[in-house]
Amino acid sequence: MSAPVHHRRTRIVATIGPASESPEMLRTLAKAGANVFRLNFSHGTHAEHKARFDTIRSIEKEVGRPIGILADMQGPKLRVGDFAKGPVDLKKGDHFTFDMNDALGDQKRVKLPHPEIFKAVGVGHRLLVNDGKLALKVVNKKPESLECEVLNDGVISNHKGVNVPDVALPIPALTEKDHQDLNFALSLGVDFIALSFVQRPQDVLEAKDIIKGRAWVISKLEKPQAIEHLEEIVRASDGIMVARGDLGVEMPAEDVPLLQKQIIKTARRLARPVIVATQMLESMIESPVPTRAEVSDVANAVYDGADAVMLSAESAAGDYPEQAVATMVRVVSKIEQDHEWRLRMDRNMMPANDSIMGGLALAAYNVGHVLGLQALSVFTKDGRNVLQVSRTRPYNVVQSISDFTIAHRLTVVWGVFPQVVEPASVTAGAEAAAKEALALAQKAGFVNGKDQHIAVLSNQPSNFGTMNDLHIVRS
Template identity: 50%
Template sequence: MKRNRKVKILATLGPASSEEEMIQKLHEAGADLFRINMSHASHEMMRTLIQRIRNVEQRSGRPIGILADLQGPKLRVGKFAAGKVDLVPGQTFTLDNKEEPGDNTRVFLPHPEILEAVQPGHRLLIDDGRLHLRADRTDGKSIVCTVVAGTKISDRKGVSLPDTLLGVGALTEKDRADLDAVLETDEVDWVALSFIQRPEDLSEVRKVSRGRVGLMSKIEKPQAIERIDEIIELSDALMVARGDLGVEMPLEAVPGLQKQLIRACRRAGKPVVVATQMLESMISAPVPTRAEVSDVATAVFEGADAVMLSAESASGEYPVEAVTTMASIASKVERDPHYPGIIYAQRTPPEATGADAISLAAHQIAETLQLSAIVCYTSSGTTGLRAARERPQVPVLALSPVIQTARRLSVVWGLHSVVTSDATDLDDMVNRACRIVAAEGFGKPGDRVIISAGVPLGTPGATNMLRIAYIGSDGLSGV
């Protein structure tokens, strides 16, 4: 299945898209990998969805990535005697450790870590920012606040803390159980970590997973922005989770942060996913708004590796249409005459390594000679990531003998992954590359391709060779 676009589409599965037939339709419409939201999926449902995705993968003959998104620490207030209460800006309202129903003066906060960490002057945002409180006094057992804005609060609403660094890690007991279940399947390619605050939040998952899954850090807290370079270095990929980020930071700051994060990830050679409300209106409408189309287009113009659908594909009325629309927007942007120049202007100089120099040279040669494709042999995925970092306009085929690598690369910009055994010698390497380019529809007899690989063959991290070859009439090398 050949995609005529570079950016990838990550579709969330849910009640509207959990059946195998629908997963098949979403994949055919353009979804390159699928997200399982562990906030809502039981372990049994997760395993069922994985099996259905793998069935679709087998029929399509294309590697499909799977992302398990851990819930992270969900901070919520307790319940009210009347279910909800009305508040007045300027009044005092207290959050405390008393396990009693709340009223219009106080409510139970079942999170001692918040009671201990919040300091006077800190903001507390309730219900996605609809209620804004300012802490006036704290004693470790209660937080006495002033209502700054908002007039209502009800049971179990979420709490955001844009000014507070919590002393707890990003993993809850539920997350640990979910992570164990994910790793037991040995079929999940990425794990997304919610509410990352600091680089140390990655250490526990890294230790438990031992490289069996890629770690994707969701950036949705101001504290993560402050240490973003360290977080990127320790992550395998990033997700710009604009929903919670827009709650804890000024909304007008989010577009700029999105650009900064995409460019920082590209410099580091790490995949980056842009997520949240991209085609929100398509939850209940068959077409998006013009603003949503522009939003998706902006992420594509910026060079994001992937764009994500959440409720649009998980619980919306038009999941297939949402994927089709997103694919259509991406394809149109990538054909825009300004697109290559914008992407090129954002490029990062290569690092002083042989592999980076080889990837840069392959890009330049392919575009100078107008070759049909760049082919890179990659076992660990590193060579594929380096090739994608250059953002070449020429198609890039990543050939790997490791199915897990091919699936993980499904989130990476521009990579068309193919599972194939290791080449036995240089002639086999060239012939195999030419045959696959022709078979996958990226070239025809008489076309030329450029191949990057490592010698000795099969040695991970040893990319040190380039070879230009013609595709012969039999699909093999004409050289």
């Protein structure tokens, strides 16, 4: 027997900006179903982000559940310089040069103030300008200039972004600005740091050396080079974001749906939460209703088994942030009631890894399904055992029991409903702790009626950690 329909499994991340930063709107979005709020450090001041952070922490007490807060670092931004006479029209077959000359740009050239590009790029490599709207190919290279052939008609203008899809750039994932933003976000106490421009696992490990466990690191996959190192990056990360915007610029658009499935499958196999992002309900920036294609896009991510789906400008700067969150909730909830969705979750079941934790998580999935248990409780110290349970995509609600910090990190994880319980307050002994977990589940509405059960995974619960015990208790 499956859990009640209203216990939605797929999480919703909503980006906060001018359209949604007021206490009233944040409260509305949380009550509408947002599980995690994203602070986009590409925009806004530290003072603005602190005000948003403080408001979120205050309203979560009203909604009665933990709300995750994700700080998204801007990452390196590669942009051209200024033009003397405004935008320049380029035609297919024209030659145009990028160089390090400080002179203002014209019909033939413009400054590209990134020496790393000149070191890495070679003849035959492409440069993509303005989200790929203008493509150029390098035909001649000098130490500080790249002569290119224009591959399609287009316009280039001041400060347009440049993508380099054909080569890994020797650029750190964290810029000087990112270091300042990162330290500020950690001082606030955010739950997640989203790392942009990840190309290799070393980028993740370097960030983790700075963060030192104070937040989970979410690696944004938006470069072809990241896909080449997918397994290693996922292993090094605490979570993954499928950043389809830049990924779709640097790779053929038709490859992105396949990559999305590959990334989700890899993240699930390695027990890492994965967020699908970018343009999910893009039209709702200006429209109170989505397009049918957008609804199908959200549904596809849910069918793929994503832990979370994300709103960007729709909730940060759009005219209808509340409707965007509500639409996500309706679409996700509808798909999760589909028998085909449940079949896909089971069909894509990952085999248990060779650990007690992984084996017991799979056993809990099977016991919960066979006995029709309504809820499964997991005592956890670091969230890792909860991730092992979630990766099985169980039929029943997963109630995590942890301290404040871990409860907030688990807000992005599929099917998990975090409960904040300080370890010192848990009764010693697995049987007593199991009964306490049952009481929490009953209070939360996860378990109803005397004939329902709850499975509790615990080690010595006072230690809140690894799993080596499974209890079934009757209400």
